[in-house]
Amino acid sequence: MKFAWIDVRGLAPELRAAVVDAAVHAKAHGVVSDDAALLQTLPPTVNAVLVGDGEATIKITEIGTSDELARLSTSDTGAGALVRVVDDRTLRLACDAAVALPYTVVDFADPTKIPLEIVLAAADRAPGRLVTVCADLEEAGIVVDVLERGSEGILLAPKDAGEVFALIRLLEASTPQLDLATLTVDRIEHHGLGDRVCVDTCTHFAEDEGILVGSYSTGFILCCSETHPLPYMPTRPFRVNAGALHSYVLGPDNRTNYLSELGSGSTALAVNADGKTRRVVVGRAKLESRPLLTITAHSADGIVVSLTVQDDWHVRVLGPGAKVRNVTELQLGDELLGYLPTDQRHVGYPIGEFCRES
Template sequence: MAVSSSSASAKALSCLHASLLAPETPQRTVVAASASLLRRASVRMRASAAAPAELKKTVWVWTENRQVMTAAVERGWSTFLFGSKDLGKDWSSTARINPLFIDGPNIFDGENQKVAVISQVSSPRELELVQPDSVEAVNVVIDFRGGWQVIPAENIVAAFQGCRGTVLAVSTNSNEAQVFLEALEQGLDGVVLKVDDMDDIIKLKDYFDRRNEAKSQLPLTKATISKVDVVGMGDRVCVDLCSIMRPGEGLLVCVGSYARGMFLVHSECLETNYIASRPFRVNAGPVHAYVTVPGGKTSYLSELRSGKEVIVVDQHGLWRTVVVGRVKIESRPLILVEAKDNSGDDTYSIFLQNAETVALVTHESGSSGRTAIPVTSLKVGDEVLVRKQGGARHTGIEIQEFIVEK
């Protein structure tokens, strides 16, 4: 998820000057309230991101299923929408939740303060009415009807950027939620998940975990090249992604199930004299090598397919989840690279294609300006970046067991 934009950190919205009724109400109503009430009602549901260009997304749950409520609370979502105050009070007595109550086109909190308005959008004309107002501020829940979702959601993201407040969209399943959270890359501020199946709660939480909304950092360490040997032919894997990579970014790859040390293999985003830049590609290594994927797991390069996800990491350890577009396996001459961590306790190794476009990420970024060293230029004593972790793996999951690999 993942969804990011440098301009999104200041993103919010102001209120609607006119709004449509909630789905339960057939006719149109203009929502009017005093500025002071709207200011009190406006609530900020978003938290600061842990890294630049990341926004915390809001999730409200709209359900009458107690199992859905339990699943949501267990995953950290405690704001629920109710059509009945009795149901909200009942659930509040059994779980620590933040109940909100729907009354026509409005949403109120437990103290009867208005926190949002609901607007139904089923036509271009109705979409035009959903516009920010520069005076009053309120949170908006939009129910997209009529079959169109992606383009209307993108229009809302564009219209409300740079304003104060929160815009959420009603989603009837986790797939719809993902559409709204990724519209125009940065997405809406959040979703109201209106479901009665706890699987949608689980899938949406898995989505957030995969997208790594908080943009956490992976610890990387320096390792010193100790051996560079040209070896024979092998089947190597080029991983073409559905995203563009920048200088300093690549995939974490290691030899086979010996996943104790993952090398940061650079993308082909750098310009060369002999071949065009391919910033979507990483010439990652042989078919038996491991690559880091979401969920703290690894996958054999040979197991990657179109539609699977991998982790892209930069020099500073910041990572994001990206989708694999295709995988290309070809026989090419290989080179064996070994490196020792600076403590001298561990030795790591990797096979890579012996070509100038294949490079390992270096820690250097100062006067030399180097972000990567081509494997054809590697020499003993060069320093590259690796990720240290546990050595034993079972089906890509790190396990604690006695293991010897050579």
């Protein structure tokens, strides 16, 4: 679980009070200060992180040499270190500290994230927790994903109380485990020409992954990525041939978009056959006119699900057990994997209103 340390050093007194209150209400992991008296006013739900002399829950000492690290690691305080990484020597010191100490705060002079990657790799199996100093929320969003695991903690000096809540929301963001349903194919209809969308993402899909697409907001079918061999072209493991441009696609935060709305920089939800999800970034959406077919299926509870896709053998959907099914070979009674949300949609948001789709 990622956590936030809110740095109030250097803040004006009136802003400091508001930021501390926000940190308490947002349930930040810690408040960082060089004022031990201020930290003593914190409730027990927030860690007091002291940089300097005095008593606190967590005491951070700035170090610059291996000797200082050795003294700190053998002390009885169980404290942490602040390392300012400006060159190769201090980078090695940060790596050693991250292995030896319960908390290591690292402030990188280099704007690239390569030094952070090196520290993360060095401390990959260490029990301690790495906290990275970030200049703003945008940098925090990058830092938490470096090497797919990111820094455990973010230290941020916020511009105002609102940034405290924004940071906590950023760190708490996650994608849900979905309860996928088994759907039974009722009907296959072949149509004439229409527009379909290929979703090309900035990720490599696994063989049992795809995205959830459907004509109705209450039912989606798991469309397979192009990770499986094709007879006349190489695989494209970043792509899902998703369906007709009117279709809904499920994204993060229980939001939907029409396929026609996706473009470079949009987000979607990659879903595997077990319902595990992850956020993916769209590199481009490719719309072309192709012959279409519509798959109609139903759940065990009788919920009807519809999906219109390109009428071609290489377009695939997934069945139970990650069975790959070519859409032109589907038969009545075949089983597919789908998802059945209970909400209707208004501009992509779930809403509890009456709506009938057919």
